[in-house]
Amino acid sequence: MSKALNFLEKKESYQATGKKNMSLKKYVSGICLVAGLIYGCSDSGEEKQSELTNYVDPFIGTAGKGKTYPGATVPFGMVQLSPDNGRNGWDWISGYFYPDSVISGFSHLHLSGTGAGDLCDISFLPVSGKEKQTRLDSVSKRETVHSGFSHSRESAEPGYYQVYLDDYQVDVELTATTRSGLQRYNYDRTDSMAVRLHLGYARNWDWVTDSQLKVVNDSTITGYRKSSGWARDQRVYFYTVFSKPFSAFAISENDTLVSDVSEIRGKNVLGKFFFDESQGGEIMVKTAISSVSMANAKANLEDEQSGFDFGLVRKQALARWENELSKIQVETTEDDKIQFYTAMYHSMLAPITFSDVNGEYKGPDGSIHQADYIRYSIFSLWDTFRAWHPLATLLYSDRVPDMMQSLMGHYEEYGKLPVWNMHGNETDMMLGYHSLPVLADAYFKGQLGEDPVQTYEAMKKSAMQDEFGIKAYKELGYVPYDSLGWNVSLTMEYAFDDWCLAQVAKDLGKEEDYEYFMNRSKNYQNHFDSASRFFRAKSLSGNFRSPFDPLAYHPEDYAEANAWQYYWFAPQDIDGLIALTGGNQAFEKKLDALFETSQSAEETPVWISGNIGQYIHGNEPSHHVPYLYRSAGVPNKGEQRIRQILDELYTTQPDGLCGNEDCGQMSAWYIFSALGFYPVNPADGKYILGSPSVEEATIILPDNKSFTINAINQSKQNVFVKSVSLNGQQVSRNFITHEDVVRGGELVFEMTNQPDNN
CATH class of the missing domain: 2.70.98.10 (Beta-galactosidase; Chain A, domain 5)
Structure with missing residues (x-):
């Protein structure tokens, strides 16, 4: 009492x-x-x-x-x-x-x-x-x-x-x-x-x-x-x-x-x-x-x-x-349990059931259609392709095939895969053709629920259309600022989506398409300016836009971000991005500068929030960045930043989310990161290792399987990972795979407060 x-x-x-x-x-x-x-x-x-x-x-x-x-x-x-x-x-x-x-x-x-x-x-x-x-x-x-x-x-x-x-x-x-x-x-x-x-x-x-x-x-x-x-x-x-x-x-x-x-x-x-x-x-x-x-x-x-x-x-x-909620059982502090299970709750508020009990629904063409599956709507794909959809393949795999069929149903009725689908409408909000990584991920995980050849043709049609700057992108290898705003962001996101398409093409034996789209997946490099060491907007003639300030928010070039925040979006080619930066040491210093460079006095847009220097956790383009330290050979720095974000930018207060929840993406980041891994490339089936904040967690899987995460010596101070083992075997690589998880087993982190043990 x-x-x-x-x-x-x-x-x-x-x-x-x-x-x-x-x-x-x-x-x-x-x-x-x-x-x-x-x-x-x-x-x-x-x-x-x-x-x-x-x-x-x-x-x-x-x-x-x-x-x-x-x-x-x-x-x-x-x-x-x-x-x-x-x-x-x-x-x-x-x-x-x-x-x-x-x-x-x-x-x-x-x-x-x-x-x-x-x-x-x-x-x-x-x-x-x-x-x-x-x-x-x-x-x-x-x-x-x-x-x-x-x-x-x-x-x-x-x-x-x-x-x-x-x-x-x-x-x-x-x-x-x-x-x-x-x-x-x-x-x-x-x-x-x-x-x-x-x-x-x-x-x-x-x-x-x-x-x-x-x-x-x-x-x-x-x-x-x-x-x-x-x-x-x-x-x-x-x-x-x-x-x-x-x-x-x-x-x-x-x-x-x-x-x-x-x-x-x-x-x-x-x-x-x-x-x-x-x-x-x-x-x-x-x-x-x-x-x-x-x-x-x-x-x-x-x-x-x-x-x-x-x-x-x-x-x-x-x-x-x-x-x-019982699909994951966690042991952690009471405060962190509230955050974890509220994040799980938020992760199930979208997409929503859209078809009626008889299977009917309004399609994006304005006509009434009928499905023999649950038709879902509200796909915030620019946000959710990053972590929410990979999370769904782990926790909500029974629903994923219907969700993929919903994306394909949209294509069949509208002629295009959705960009941002909402209540039987296409809003064309945000950018990229991010149905592709979502469909590719489901395809390789056996959760597509659709004919893969038909799905591939729909994916290819999105990548080969002429709208949204894609015509110029195909011809020039980048989107010029003369023709469209958000041009740097468009090029970088199209390049990632192309990589996803290439992987499906290769698996289906379409070698010519594979080579073509793999070449396009390197297009992000066409915006790189070796003088400023940033990705910059280019004209039709190939000249960089001037003047240039990497701290400035220019919607004509970057989508809800600046040059600092978009620098890191090449999840399909991290090694290439490191090489472009000048190698591991230069990449590490660039990451350090991201987190340490303060914002200028210029007023920032409302969606720029959750700041740690130029790192903006309140908006999605930054979400994978702390995990890039591991690719540079300094995982301890990433571990420290991940735990800082978990501890400081998520709370149990009404204002406990530092940015828009965005249909579960903000919460998906929390769930993955609290468990100790994250899908930096959300379509390659790999989860990059981080620093778990839970003491123990068990993911309940189909077929009476489970996957347990144990963090030995876990505490608020012990944020660094001394060693990792999977089913008793030392993990020497930077990641575990989706298959490692769904087979069931145990992942053990030994935690310490000493960063030099990595």
Whole structure:
């Protein structure tokens, strides 16, 4: 009891100071604390919450740069039922920003840390008494209905979220299944209970193009919301059932109330549903969605078969999370366990299930298609090809074939492999053709789930198209700054993707293609300037752009980075990059300078965060860099930097992610690095050795196999690796392979505080 009370005291201290002292997800009511129920006051009261889900804090990343959401979802679920603050702006990209103090609704779709302001579709809000309305920011053209709330009356765990709305005296609880969300409202004030559904709610990049609301009967509504923004043709159909009949309703379009009508269309549709206090103060709202039709949304709802048993749905969601989290069992400090299992949790928020129970979904061509596999969407490939997809081949290998078929389905319907796929749309966000490393990795690991020849042809088509500067790249060996921005980054990333394509070509016996794409994989060298010792933008005529400052952020040449940060992106040819730099010693000094060169006074873009000198952990191009020290023959320096990043740039606070979560990539880096290895080249099946922060970890593999990592003499001070053995044999190379892991066995690190033992 004293420990629980101490937790609440620390929580109150955080609210007073604005600094979080420990994880907030464990807030539960006083009754639960007295009873010692770890499960969190389940309706059934049957079982305690399992240990691993208890270490997940959904509030990590909801402040600062993380851009995560705290609401209810299941692993890779279609629905992400979460609160929205109702404001526009960078901080509210995911709908919710922890420092805020108001909530404007609970919507069913959210992005996890992407930096793109879209979704927040199908937004409900319970109200009582007079509605509180204010213009919440300078962007909003009209007042927003909202309520104040306090973090002292807010909690979350995997698959569950709860908050008390102060202005309407309503306790709100959210839980979810794969394709539906269930809300439970408990009104303390029962004389004027109502539920609002605002289909016109839109923030940031999103705007409504058409919507419809239809009242089916006194407890059922249905409709759709179509919008444009980042997803240019987004369609969300919904089917909602209330646990109790409403006594009256009102619907309006653009603030004009429509009387005696049960159906309305428009761009700012609002429905308000009133409930009689004689029915009691608890109302539940169950909503399923679909990208295809209202009929499919209804079928999705009926398929869940959970009724209005909120406790059961919550328990089932928690059990699904526990099952996934248990794929890795770690022994480490309590604080690091919270970080590790929250990272695992974040790694399963995308991609999302996109096909309905009957297999139908909206394709990127705008047509309705049907799949005999689970169709996934939201592939943030510029981010996730680096570590998330390799992690998926270890932890979520049962899902990878369907994900690869989803990439290929996109190709068959759209004519191109996806760049950044979102809700049945191609956004063309970011750069590269990074479906290629993802498909190549799955191919070599036996998880493709597709015809390899057809897959190869799709990969080759991406590499041989003329768009996005690729025509000039094919002709000149680089993308000139005369024709396109981000040109240096484009060339370097295309070169890596070409290497991936070459490996598949070789394996399929396509020798001519192999030679061609291997030659192209060296194109990154065409930007190297021997005078400045950096990769620089070149003109059509082959001249470097001047003036040049490697510290400056120039989006015309580098994608969300500067010349320092992009210097290291040649994971397909580390030896070549070292030679270009001047050998191991020069490469080591260059790496040292990266971490030691401070940023200039020039203001940096918002996505530049998590700085250690010019190393930027908050953005993906830097993620593999600490592991390059091992290739230069000085692994101890990389080990020290890896542990510094783990210790300083990940915390259990709401701002505990130093950059956008980016659909799991930030967390995938943490998981791999905490275990002691990382896929520097994410398509070669090798994991470069680092410095594990766990004491012990066991990865549960298919076929009753397991792979154990032991770190002997592990501590915060012992960050250096004295020796490594695999299944009792000394490891003399810099890496282990994917096959080493999936065969099962034991990897042992002997740790020390002496760097000269490497």
